[in-house]
Amino acid sequence: MKFEVTILGSSSATPIYNRNPTSQVLNINERLYLVDCGEGTQQQMLRFDVRASRIDHIFISHLHGDHYLGLIGLLSSLHLNGRKKTLKLFGPPQLKEIIDLQFKYSETTLQYEIEFTATDPTKTQTIISNEDVIVETIPLDHRIPCTGFLFREKKRLRKLLKDELERIGVPVEYFTALKKGADYTDLKGKLYKNDTLTTDSDEPKAYAYCSDTLYNQQYFKQIDNVDLLYHEATFLNNMLDRAKETHHTTALQAAEVALTVHAKKLLIGHFSARYKTLDELLEEAQSIFPETNLAIEGKTFTV
Amino acid sequence: MKFEVTILGSSSATPIYNRNPTSQVLNINERLYLVDCGEGTQQQMLRFDVRASRIDHIFISHLHGDHYLGLIGLLSSLHLNGRKKTLKLFGPPQLKEIIDLQFKYSETTLQYEIEFTATDPTKTQTIISNEDVIVETIPLDHRIPCTGFLFREKKRLRKLLKDELERIGVPVEYFTALKKGADYTDLKGKLYKNDTLTTDSDEPKAYAYCSDTLYNQQYFKQIDNVDLLYHEATFLNNMLDRAKETHHTTALQAAEVALTVHAKKLLIGHFSARYKTLDELLEEAQSIFPETNLAIEGKTFTV
Numbered sequence: 001m002k003f004e005v006t007i008l009g010s011s012s013a014t015p016i017y018n019r020n021p022t023s024q025v026l027n028i029n030e031r032l033y034l035v036d037c038g039e040g041t042q043q044q045m046l047r048f049d050v051r052a053s054r055i056d057h058i059f060i061s062h063l064h065g066d067h068y069l070g071l072i073g074l075l076s077s078l079h080l081n082g083r084k085k086t087l088k089l090f091g092p093p094q095l096k097e098i099i100d101l102q103f104k105y106s107e108t109t110l111q112y113e114i115e116f117t118a119t120d121p122t123k124t125q126t127i128i129s130n131e132d133v134i135v136e137t138i139p140l141d142h143r144i145p146c147t148g149f150l151f152r153e154k155k156r157l158r159k160l161l162k163d164e165l166e167r168i169g170v171p172v173e174y175f176t177a178l179k180k181g182a183d184y185t186d187l188k189g190k191l192y193k194n195d196t197l198t199t200d201s202d203e204p205k206a207y208a209y210c211s212d213t214l215y216n217q218q219y220f221k222q223i224d225n226v227d228l229l230y231h232e233a234t235f236l237n238n239m240l241d242r243a244k245e246t247h248h249t250t251a252l253q254a255a256e257v258a259l260t261v262h263a264k265k266l267l268i269g270h271f272s273a274r275y276k277t278l279d280e281l282l283e284e285a286q287s288i289f290p291e292t293n294l295a296i297e298g299k300t301f302t303v
Numbered sequence: 304m305k306f307e308v309t310i311l312g313s314s315s316a317t318p319i320y321n322r323n324p325t326s327q328v329l330n331i332n333e334r335l336y337l338v339d340c341g342e343g344t345q346q347q348m349l350r351f352d353v354r355a356s357r358i359d360h361i362f363i364s365h366l367h368g369d370h371y372l373g374l375i376g377l378l379s380s381l382h383l384n385g386r387k388k389t390l391k392l393f394g395p396p397q398l399k400e401i402i403d404l405q406f407k408y409s410e411t412t413l414q415y416e417i418e419f420t421a422t423d424p425t426k427t428q429t430i431i432s433n434e435d436v437i438v439e440t441i442p443l444d445h446r447i448p449c450t451g452f453l454f455r456e457k458k459r460l461r462k463l464l465k466d467e468l469e470r471i472g473v474p475v476e477y478f479t480a481l482k483k484g485a486d487y488t489d490l491k492g493k494l495y496k497n498d499t500l501t502t503d504s505d506e507p508k509a510y511a512y513c514s515d516t517l518y519n520q521q522y523f524k525q526i527d528n529v530d531l532l533y534h535e536a537t538f539l540n541n542m543l544d545r546a547k548e549t550h551h552t553t554a555l556q557a558a559e560v561a562l563t564v565h566a567k568k569l570l571i572g573h574f575s576a577r578y579k580t581l582d583e584l585l586e587e588a589q590s591i592f593p594e595t596n597l598a599i600e601g602k603t604f605t606v
Contacts, residue, residue, distance in 0.1 A: 105401065
């Protein structure tokens, strides 16, 4: 099953050096999930060939502008481009008020429904559970209410050994039962144990999105063992005081989180405008967690 | 005196084909005036080397997203980049409510003051009169309340004939009076008429910004004789019905406005997403008004 993340923006606070504010899009089994939506996200989608019409779920972590100011424009463009499908939107309760006010004054009545779910930054909540994925909020520790999002693949059905099924001549109508673990008995009464006809599906993967937050152990347990951890890394560690003051994390701290929670890979982003190049941030994180990458716009990472 | 306009965006409704939503910046005697501010305007400023910190006046024509969704991000970036100077903002009264709500929920207290002036789309109002320019609102006819803006240079003081003044030996302290039209009498009592020592300054120029509007004669008189007319031209004239229905103008109509009001030059913009290339729009306008240009992003036009 496809499970990957494409970075649309990774600048903190202000756009600079061709870096756009935060946004990323997950492709989970060919469904697109948009996570945060800074100003210019719809332009970035055009640039990187992400079809906005394919997005059915949008998640907003918090109401600092660099994480949501592209949302109204995107919602409006979906409407103008003829969207009819319901869109599920998750974010702080006040987000709804902001959207409603702006559409009220532009006298826009959307052609599609927005199904809004308010997030609660004080506790973990399961906000989606569909055939592909379970999504939980991650309570973070920022200056204003903020949640991350944890995407956990559902365990898939067993995989059929097609050649073996063909050799034995198993009728197609048995396939669903086989995927669910049933044995098969042929017309002569011969029993085939399920594990001779199928193999286990891949272990479900997990992706954690942690933006913006103070280094704070409160969210560590929830994201233990994730395959890919996206963590903000606004500053180098020589700016630790500034990071604390603004409720952000340094690159070294992001790597410490990854180490502590046994993440397999780390992706750092939300870079401060003070860094024209990002090499030092990467090196700092890699110094203790080698499997680190930079959240560079347009790049896609497999979970 | 410098009087020019740089296009930052000229797409209508949605960004597409690398065209951003509407925004443009006027440089009038080295002061910058921002007119509309679609999503991504601050990114466009970075791209085209327009220093946002130099902008002291921002004008928003109306509350369709493609004309103002970049404003909150820009105001926020000015704050984060240390602005202290008051910023004058002109726009529909509801704009203030939208800004206040968004800054309330991001818990942002700007370090600078926004001096907000609500525009009234039902009548022409003079909203700025400083040493360089007079700015009036232009009541337009759109689906929601909308005003254009007319920038009229102030008549400058007379220009000194430096060589002549030096030859006669006119002391510097007389220069201001000469610029204002006074004659000069030297120590021996000899009179020099002002027009032998100065020349008239250039005729004041005028720039009209008309976005978005139905073709409607109500605003023609006010913009008569402008040197440069920016007029929206969302559609080709074969889409006239659609233009009327959506309260927009065709390229041919924009050229008709320019002809009727005796504009010296025409700049068309606000192009519909249906036009991948803009040649046809230009040709249609030029067919009756040859001095037409396309409002291409990054291009600067002298008024």
